[in-house]
Amino acid sequence: xxxxxxxxxPVDEEADILQLAMLGVNPITADLLLRxxxxxxxxxxxxxxxxxxxxGRYVVALAKRAGVRTLNVVRRxxxxxxxxxxxxxAVVISGRTSMSKFARHSATNDCHCCSxxxxxx
Numbered sequence: 001x002x003x004x005x006x007x008x009x010p011v012d013e014e015a016d017i018l019q020l021a022m023l024g025v026n027p028i029t030a031d032l033l034l035r036x037x038x039x040x041x042x043x044x045x046x047x048x049x050x051x052x053x054x055x056g057r058y059v060v061a062l063a064k065r066a067g068v069r070t071l072n073v074v075r076r077x078x079x080x081x082x083x084x085x086x087x088x089x090a091v092v093i094s095g096r097t098s099m100s101k102f103a104r105h106s107a108t109n110d111c112h113c114c115s116x117x118x119x120x121x
Contacts, residue, residue, distance in 0.1 A: 042067030
Protein backbone atom coordinates (compact mmCIF):
# COMPACT_ATOMS: atom_id res chain seq x y z
CA UNK A 1 0.00 0.00 0.00
CA UNK A 2 1.25 3.48 -0.81
CA UNK A 3 0.08 6.75 0.72
CA UNK A 4 0.99 10.38 0.19
CA UNK A 5 3.71 11.62 2.55
CA UNK A 6 1.37 14.35 3.79
CA UNK A 7 -1.04 11.67 5.05
CA UNK A 8 1.64 9.91 7.11
CA UNK A 9 2.32 10.55 10.79
CA PRO A 10 5.92 10.16 11.97
CA VAL A 11 6.19 7.96 15.06
CA ASP A 12 8.95 6.72 17.33
CA GLU A 13 10.27 3.34 16.17
CA GLU A 14 10.00 2.04 19.74
CA ALA A 15 6.41 3.18 20.25
CA ASP A 16 3.83 0.60 21.35
CA ILE A 17 2.06 -0.63 18.20
CA LEU A 18 -1.21 -1.06 20.14
CA GLN A 19 -1.11 2.57 21.24
CA LEU A 20 -0.27 3.70 17.72
CA ALA A 21 -3.29 1.79 16.40
CA MET A 22 -5.51 4.18 18.37
CA LEU A 23 -4.14 7.37 16.76
CA GLY A 24 -7.14 7.68 14.48
CA VAL A 25 -9.77 6.51 16.94
CA ASN A 26 -9.15 8.61 20.05
CA PRO A 27 -9.64 12.09 18.55
CA ILE A 28 -12.86 11.02 16.85
CA THR A 29 -14.14 9.44 20.06
CA ALA A 30 -13.45 12.65 21.99
CA ASP A 31 -15.18 14.73 19.33
CA LEU A 32 -18.24 12.47 19.42
CA LEU A 33 -18.38 12.65 23.22
CA LEU A 34 -18.42 16.44 23.06
CA ARG A 35 -20.85 16.86 20.17
CA UNK A 36 -23.25 13.91 20.05
CA UNK A 37 -25.29 14.16 23.25
CA UNK A 38 -26.03 17.83 23.94
CA UNK A 39 -25.22 21.17 22.39
CA UNK A 40 -22.37 22.57 24.47
CA UNK A 41 -22.30 26.33 24.35
CA UNK A 42 -19.07 28.20 25.02
CA UNK A 43 -18.65 28.52 28.77
CA UNK A 44 -20.53 25.27 29.52
CA UNK A 45 -18.83 22.67 31.70
CA UNK A 46 -18.18 19.05 30.79
CA UNK A 47 -16.96 16.55 33.37
CA UNK A 48 -15.06 13.38 32.70
CA UNK A 49 -13.52 10.50 34.59
CA UNK A 50 -10.34 8.87 33.34
CA UNK A 51 -9.30 12.30 32.15
CA UNK A 52 -5.62 11.44 31.71
CA UNK A 53 -6.42 8.74 29.16
CA UNK A 54 -5.70 9.46 25.51
CA UNK A 55 -9.38 10.17 24.82
CA GLY A 56 -9.58 12.31 27.96
CA ARG A 57 -6.66 14.44 26.84
CA TYR A 58 -8.32 14.95 23.45
CA VAL A 59 -11.56 15.94 25.23
CA VAL A 60 -9.59 18.64 27.09
CA ALA A 61 -7.95 19.92 23.90
CA LEU A 62 -11.14 19.95 21.80
CA ALA A 63 -13.23 21.46 24.59
CA LYS A 64 -10.70 24.26 25.05
CA ARG A 65 -10.86 25.06 21.32
CA ALA A 66 -14.66 25.22 21.55
CA GLY A 67 -14.63 27.42 24.67
CA VAL A 68 -16.08 24.63 26.82
CA ARG A 69 -14.68 24.22 30.33
CA THR A 70 -13.60 20.84 31.68
CA LEU A 71 -13.77 19.21 35.09
CA ASN A 72 -11.44 16.22 35.02
CA VAL A 73 -11.16 13.34 37.47
CA VAL A 74 -7.84 11.49 37.76
CA ARG A 75 -6.22 9.14 40.29
CA ARG A 76 -2.72 10.61 40.62
CA UNK A 77 -1.49 14.13 41.47
CA UNK A 78 1.09 14.06 38.67
CA UNK A 79 -1.69 13.33 36.17
CA UNK A 80 -3.58 16.34 37.52
CA UNK A 81 -0.58 18.60 36.99
CA UNK A 82 -0.10 17.40 33.41
CA UNK A 83 -3.77 18.01 32.57
CA UNK A 84 -3.71 21.51 34.02
CA UNK A 85 -0.61 22.29 31.99
CA UNK A 86 -2.37 21.08 28.84
CA UNK A 87 -5.36 23.38 29.36
CA UNK A 88 -7.79 21.61 31.70
CA UNK A 89 -9.89 24.07 33.69
CA ALA A 90 -10.27 21.99 36.86
CA VAL A 91 -8.91 18.64 38.01
CA VAL A 92 -10.06 16.51 40.92
CA ILE A 93 -7.85 13.74 42.27
CA SER A 94 -10.15 10.80 42.92
CA GLY A 95 -10.57 10.05 46.62
CA ARG A 96 -8.85 13.27 47.74
CA THR A 97 -11.29 16.06 46.93
CA SER A 98 -14.95 16.47 47.72
CA MET A 99 -16.96 17.09 44.61
CA SER A 100 -20.05 18.26 46.50
CA LYS A 101 -19.30 21.97 45.91
CA PHE A 102 -18.86 21.41 42.18
CA ALA A 103 -21.92 19.15 42.06
CA ARG A 104 -24.02 21.97 43.50
CA HIS A 105 -22.49 24.39 40.98
CA SER A 106 -23.04 22.04 38.02
CA ALA A 107 -26.67 21.39 38.94
CA THR A 108 -27.42 25.04 38.29
CA ASN A 109 -24.89 25.73 35.53
CA ASP A 110 -25.47 23.11 32.85
CA CYS A 111 -22.66 20.61 33.43
CA HIS A 112 -22.51 17.51 31.24
CA CYS A 113 -20.45 14.47 32.16
CA CYS A 114 -18.88 11.56 30.33
CA SER A 115 -16.50 8.77 31.21
CA UNK A 116 -13.38 8.11 29.19
CA UNK A 117 -12.15 5.42 31.57
CA UNK A 118 -11.83 1.98 30.07
CA UNK A 119 -13.60 -0.86 31.93
CA UNK A 120 -10.34 -2.57 32.86
CA UNK A 121 -8.82 0.44 34.68
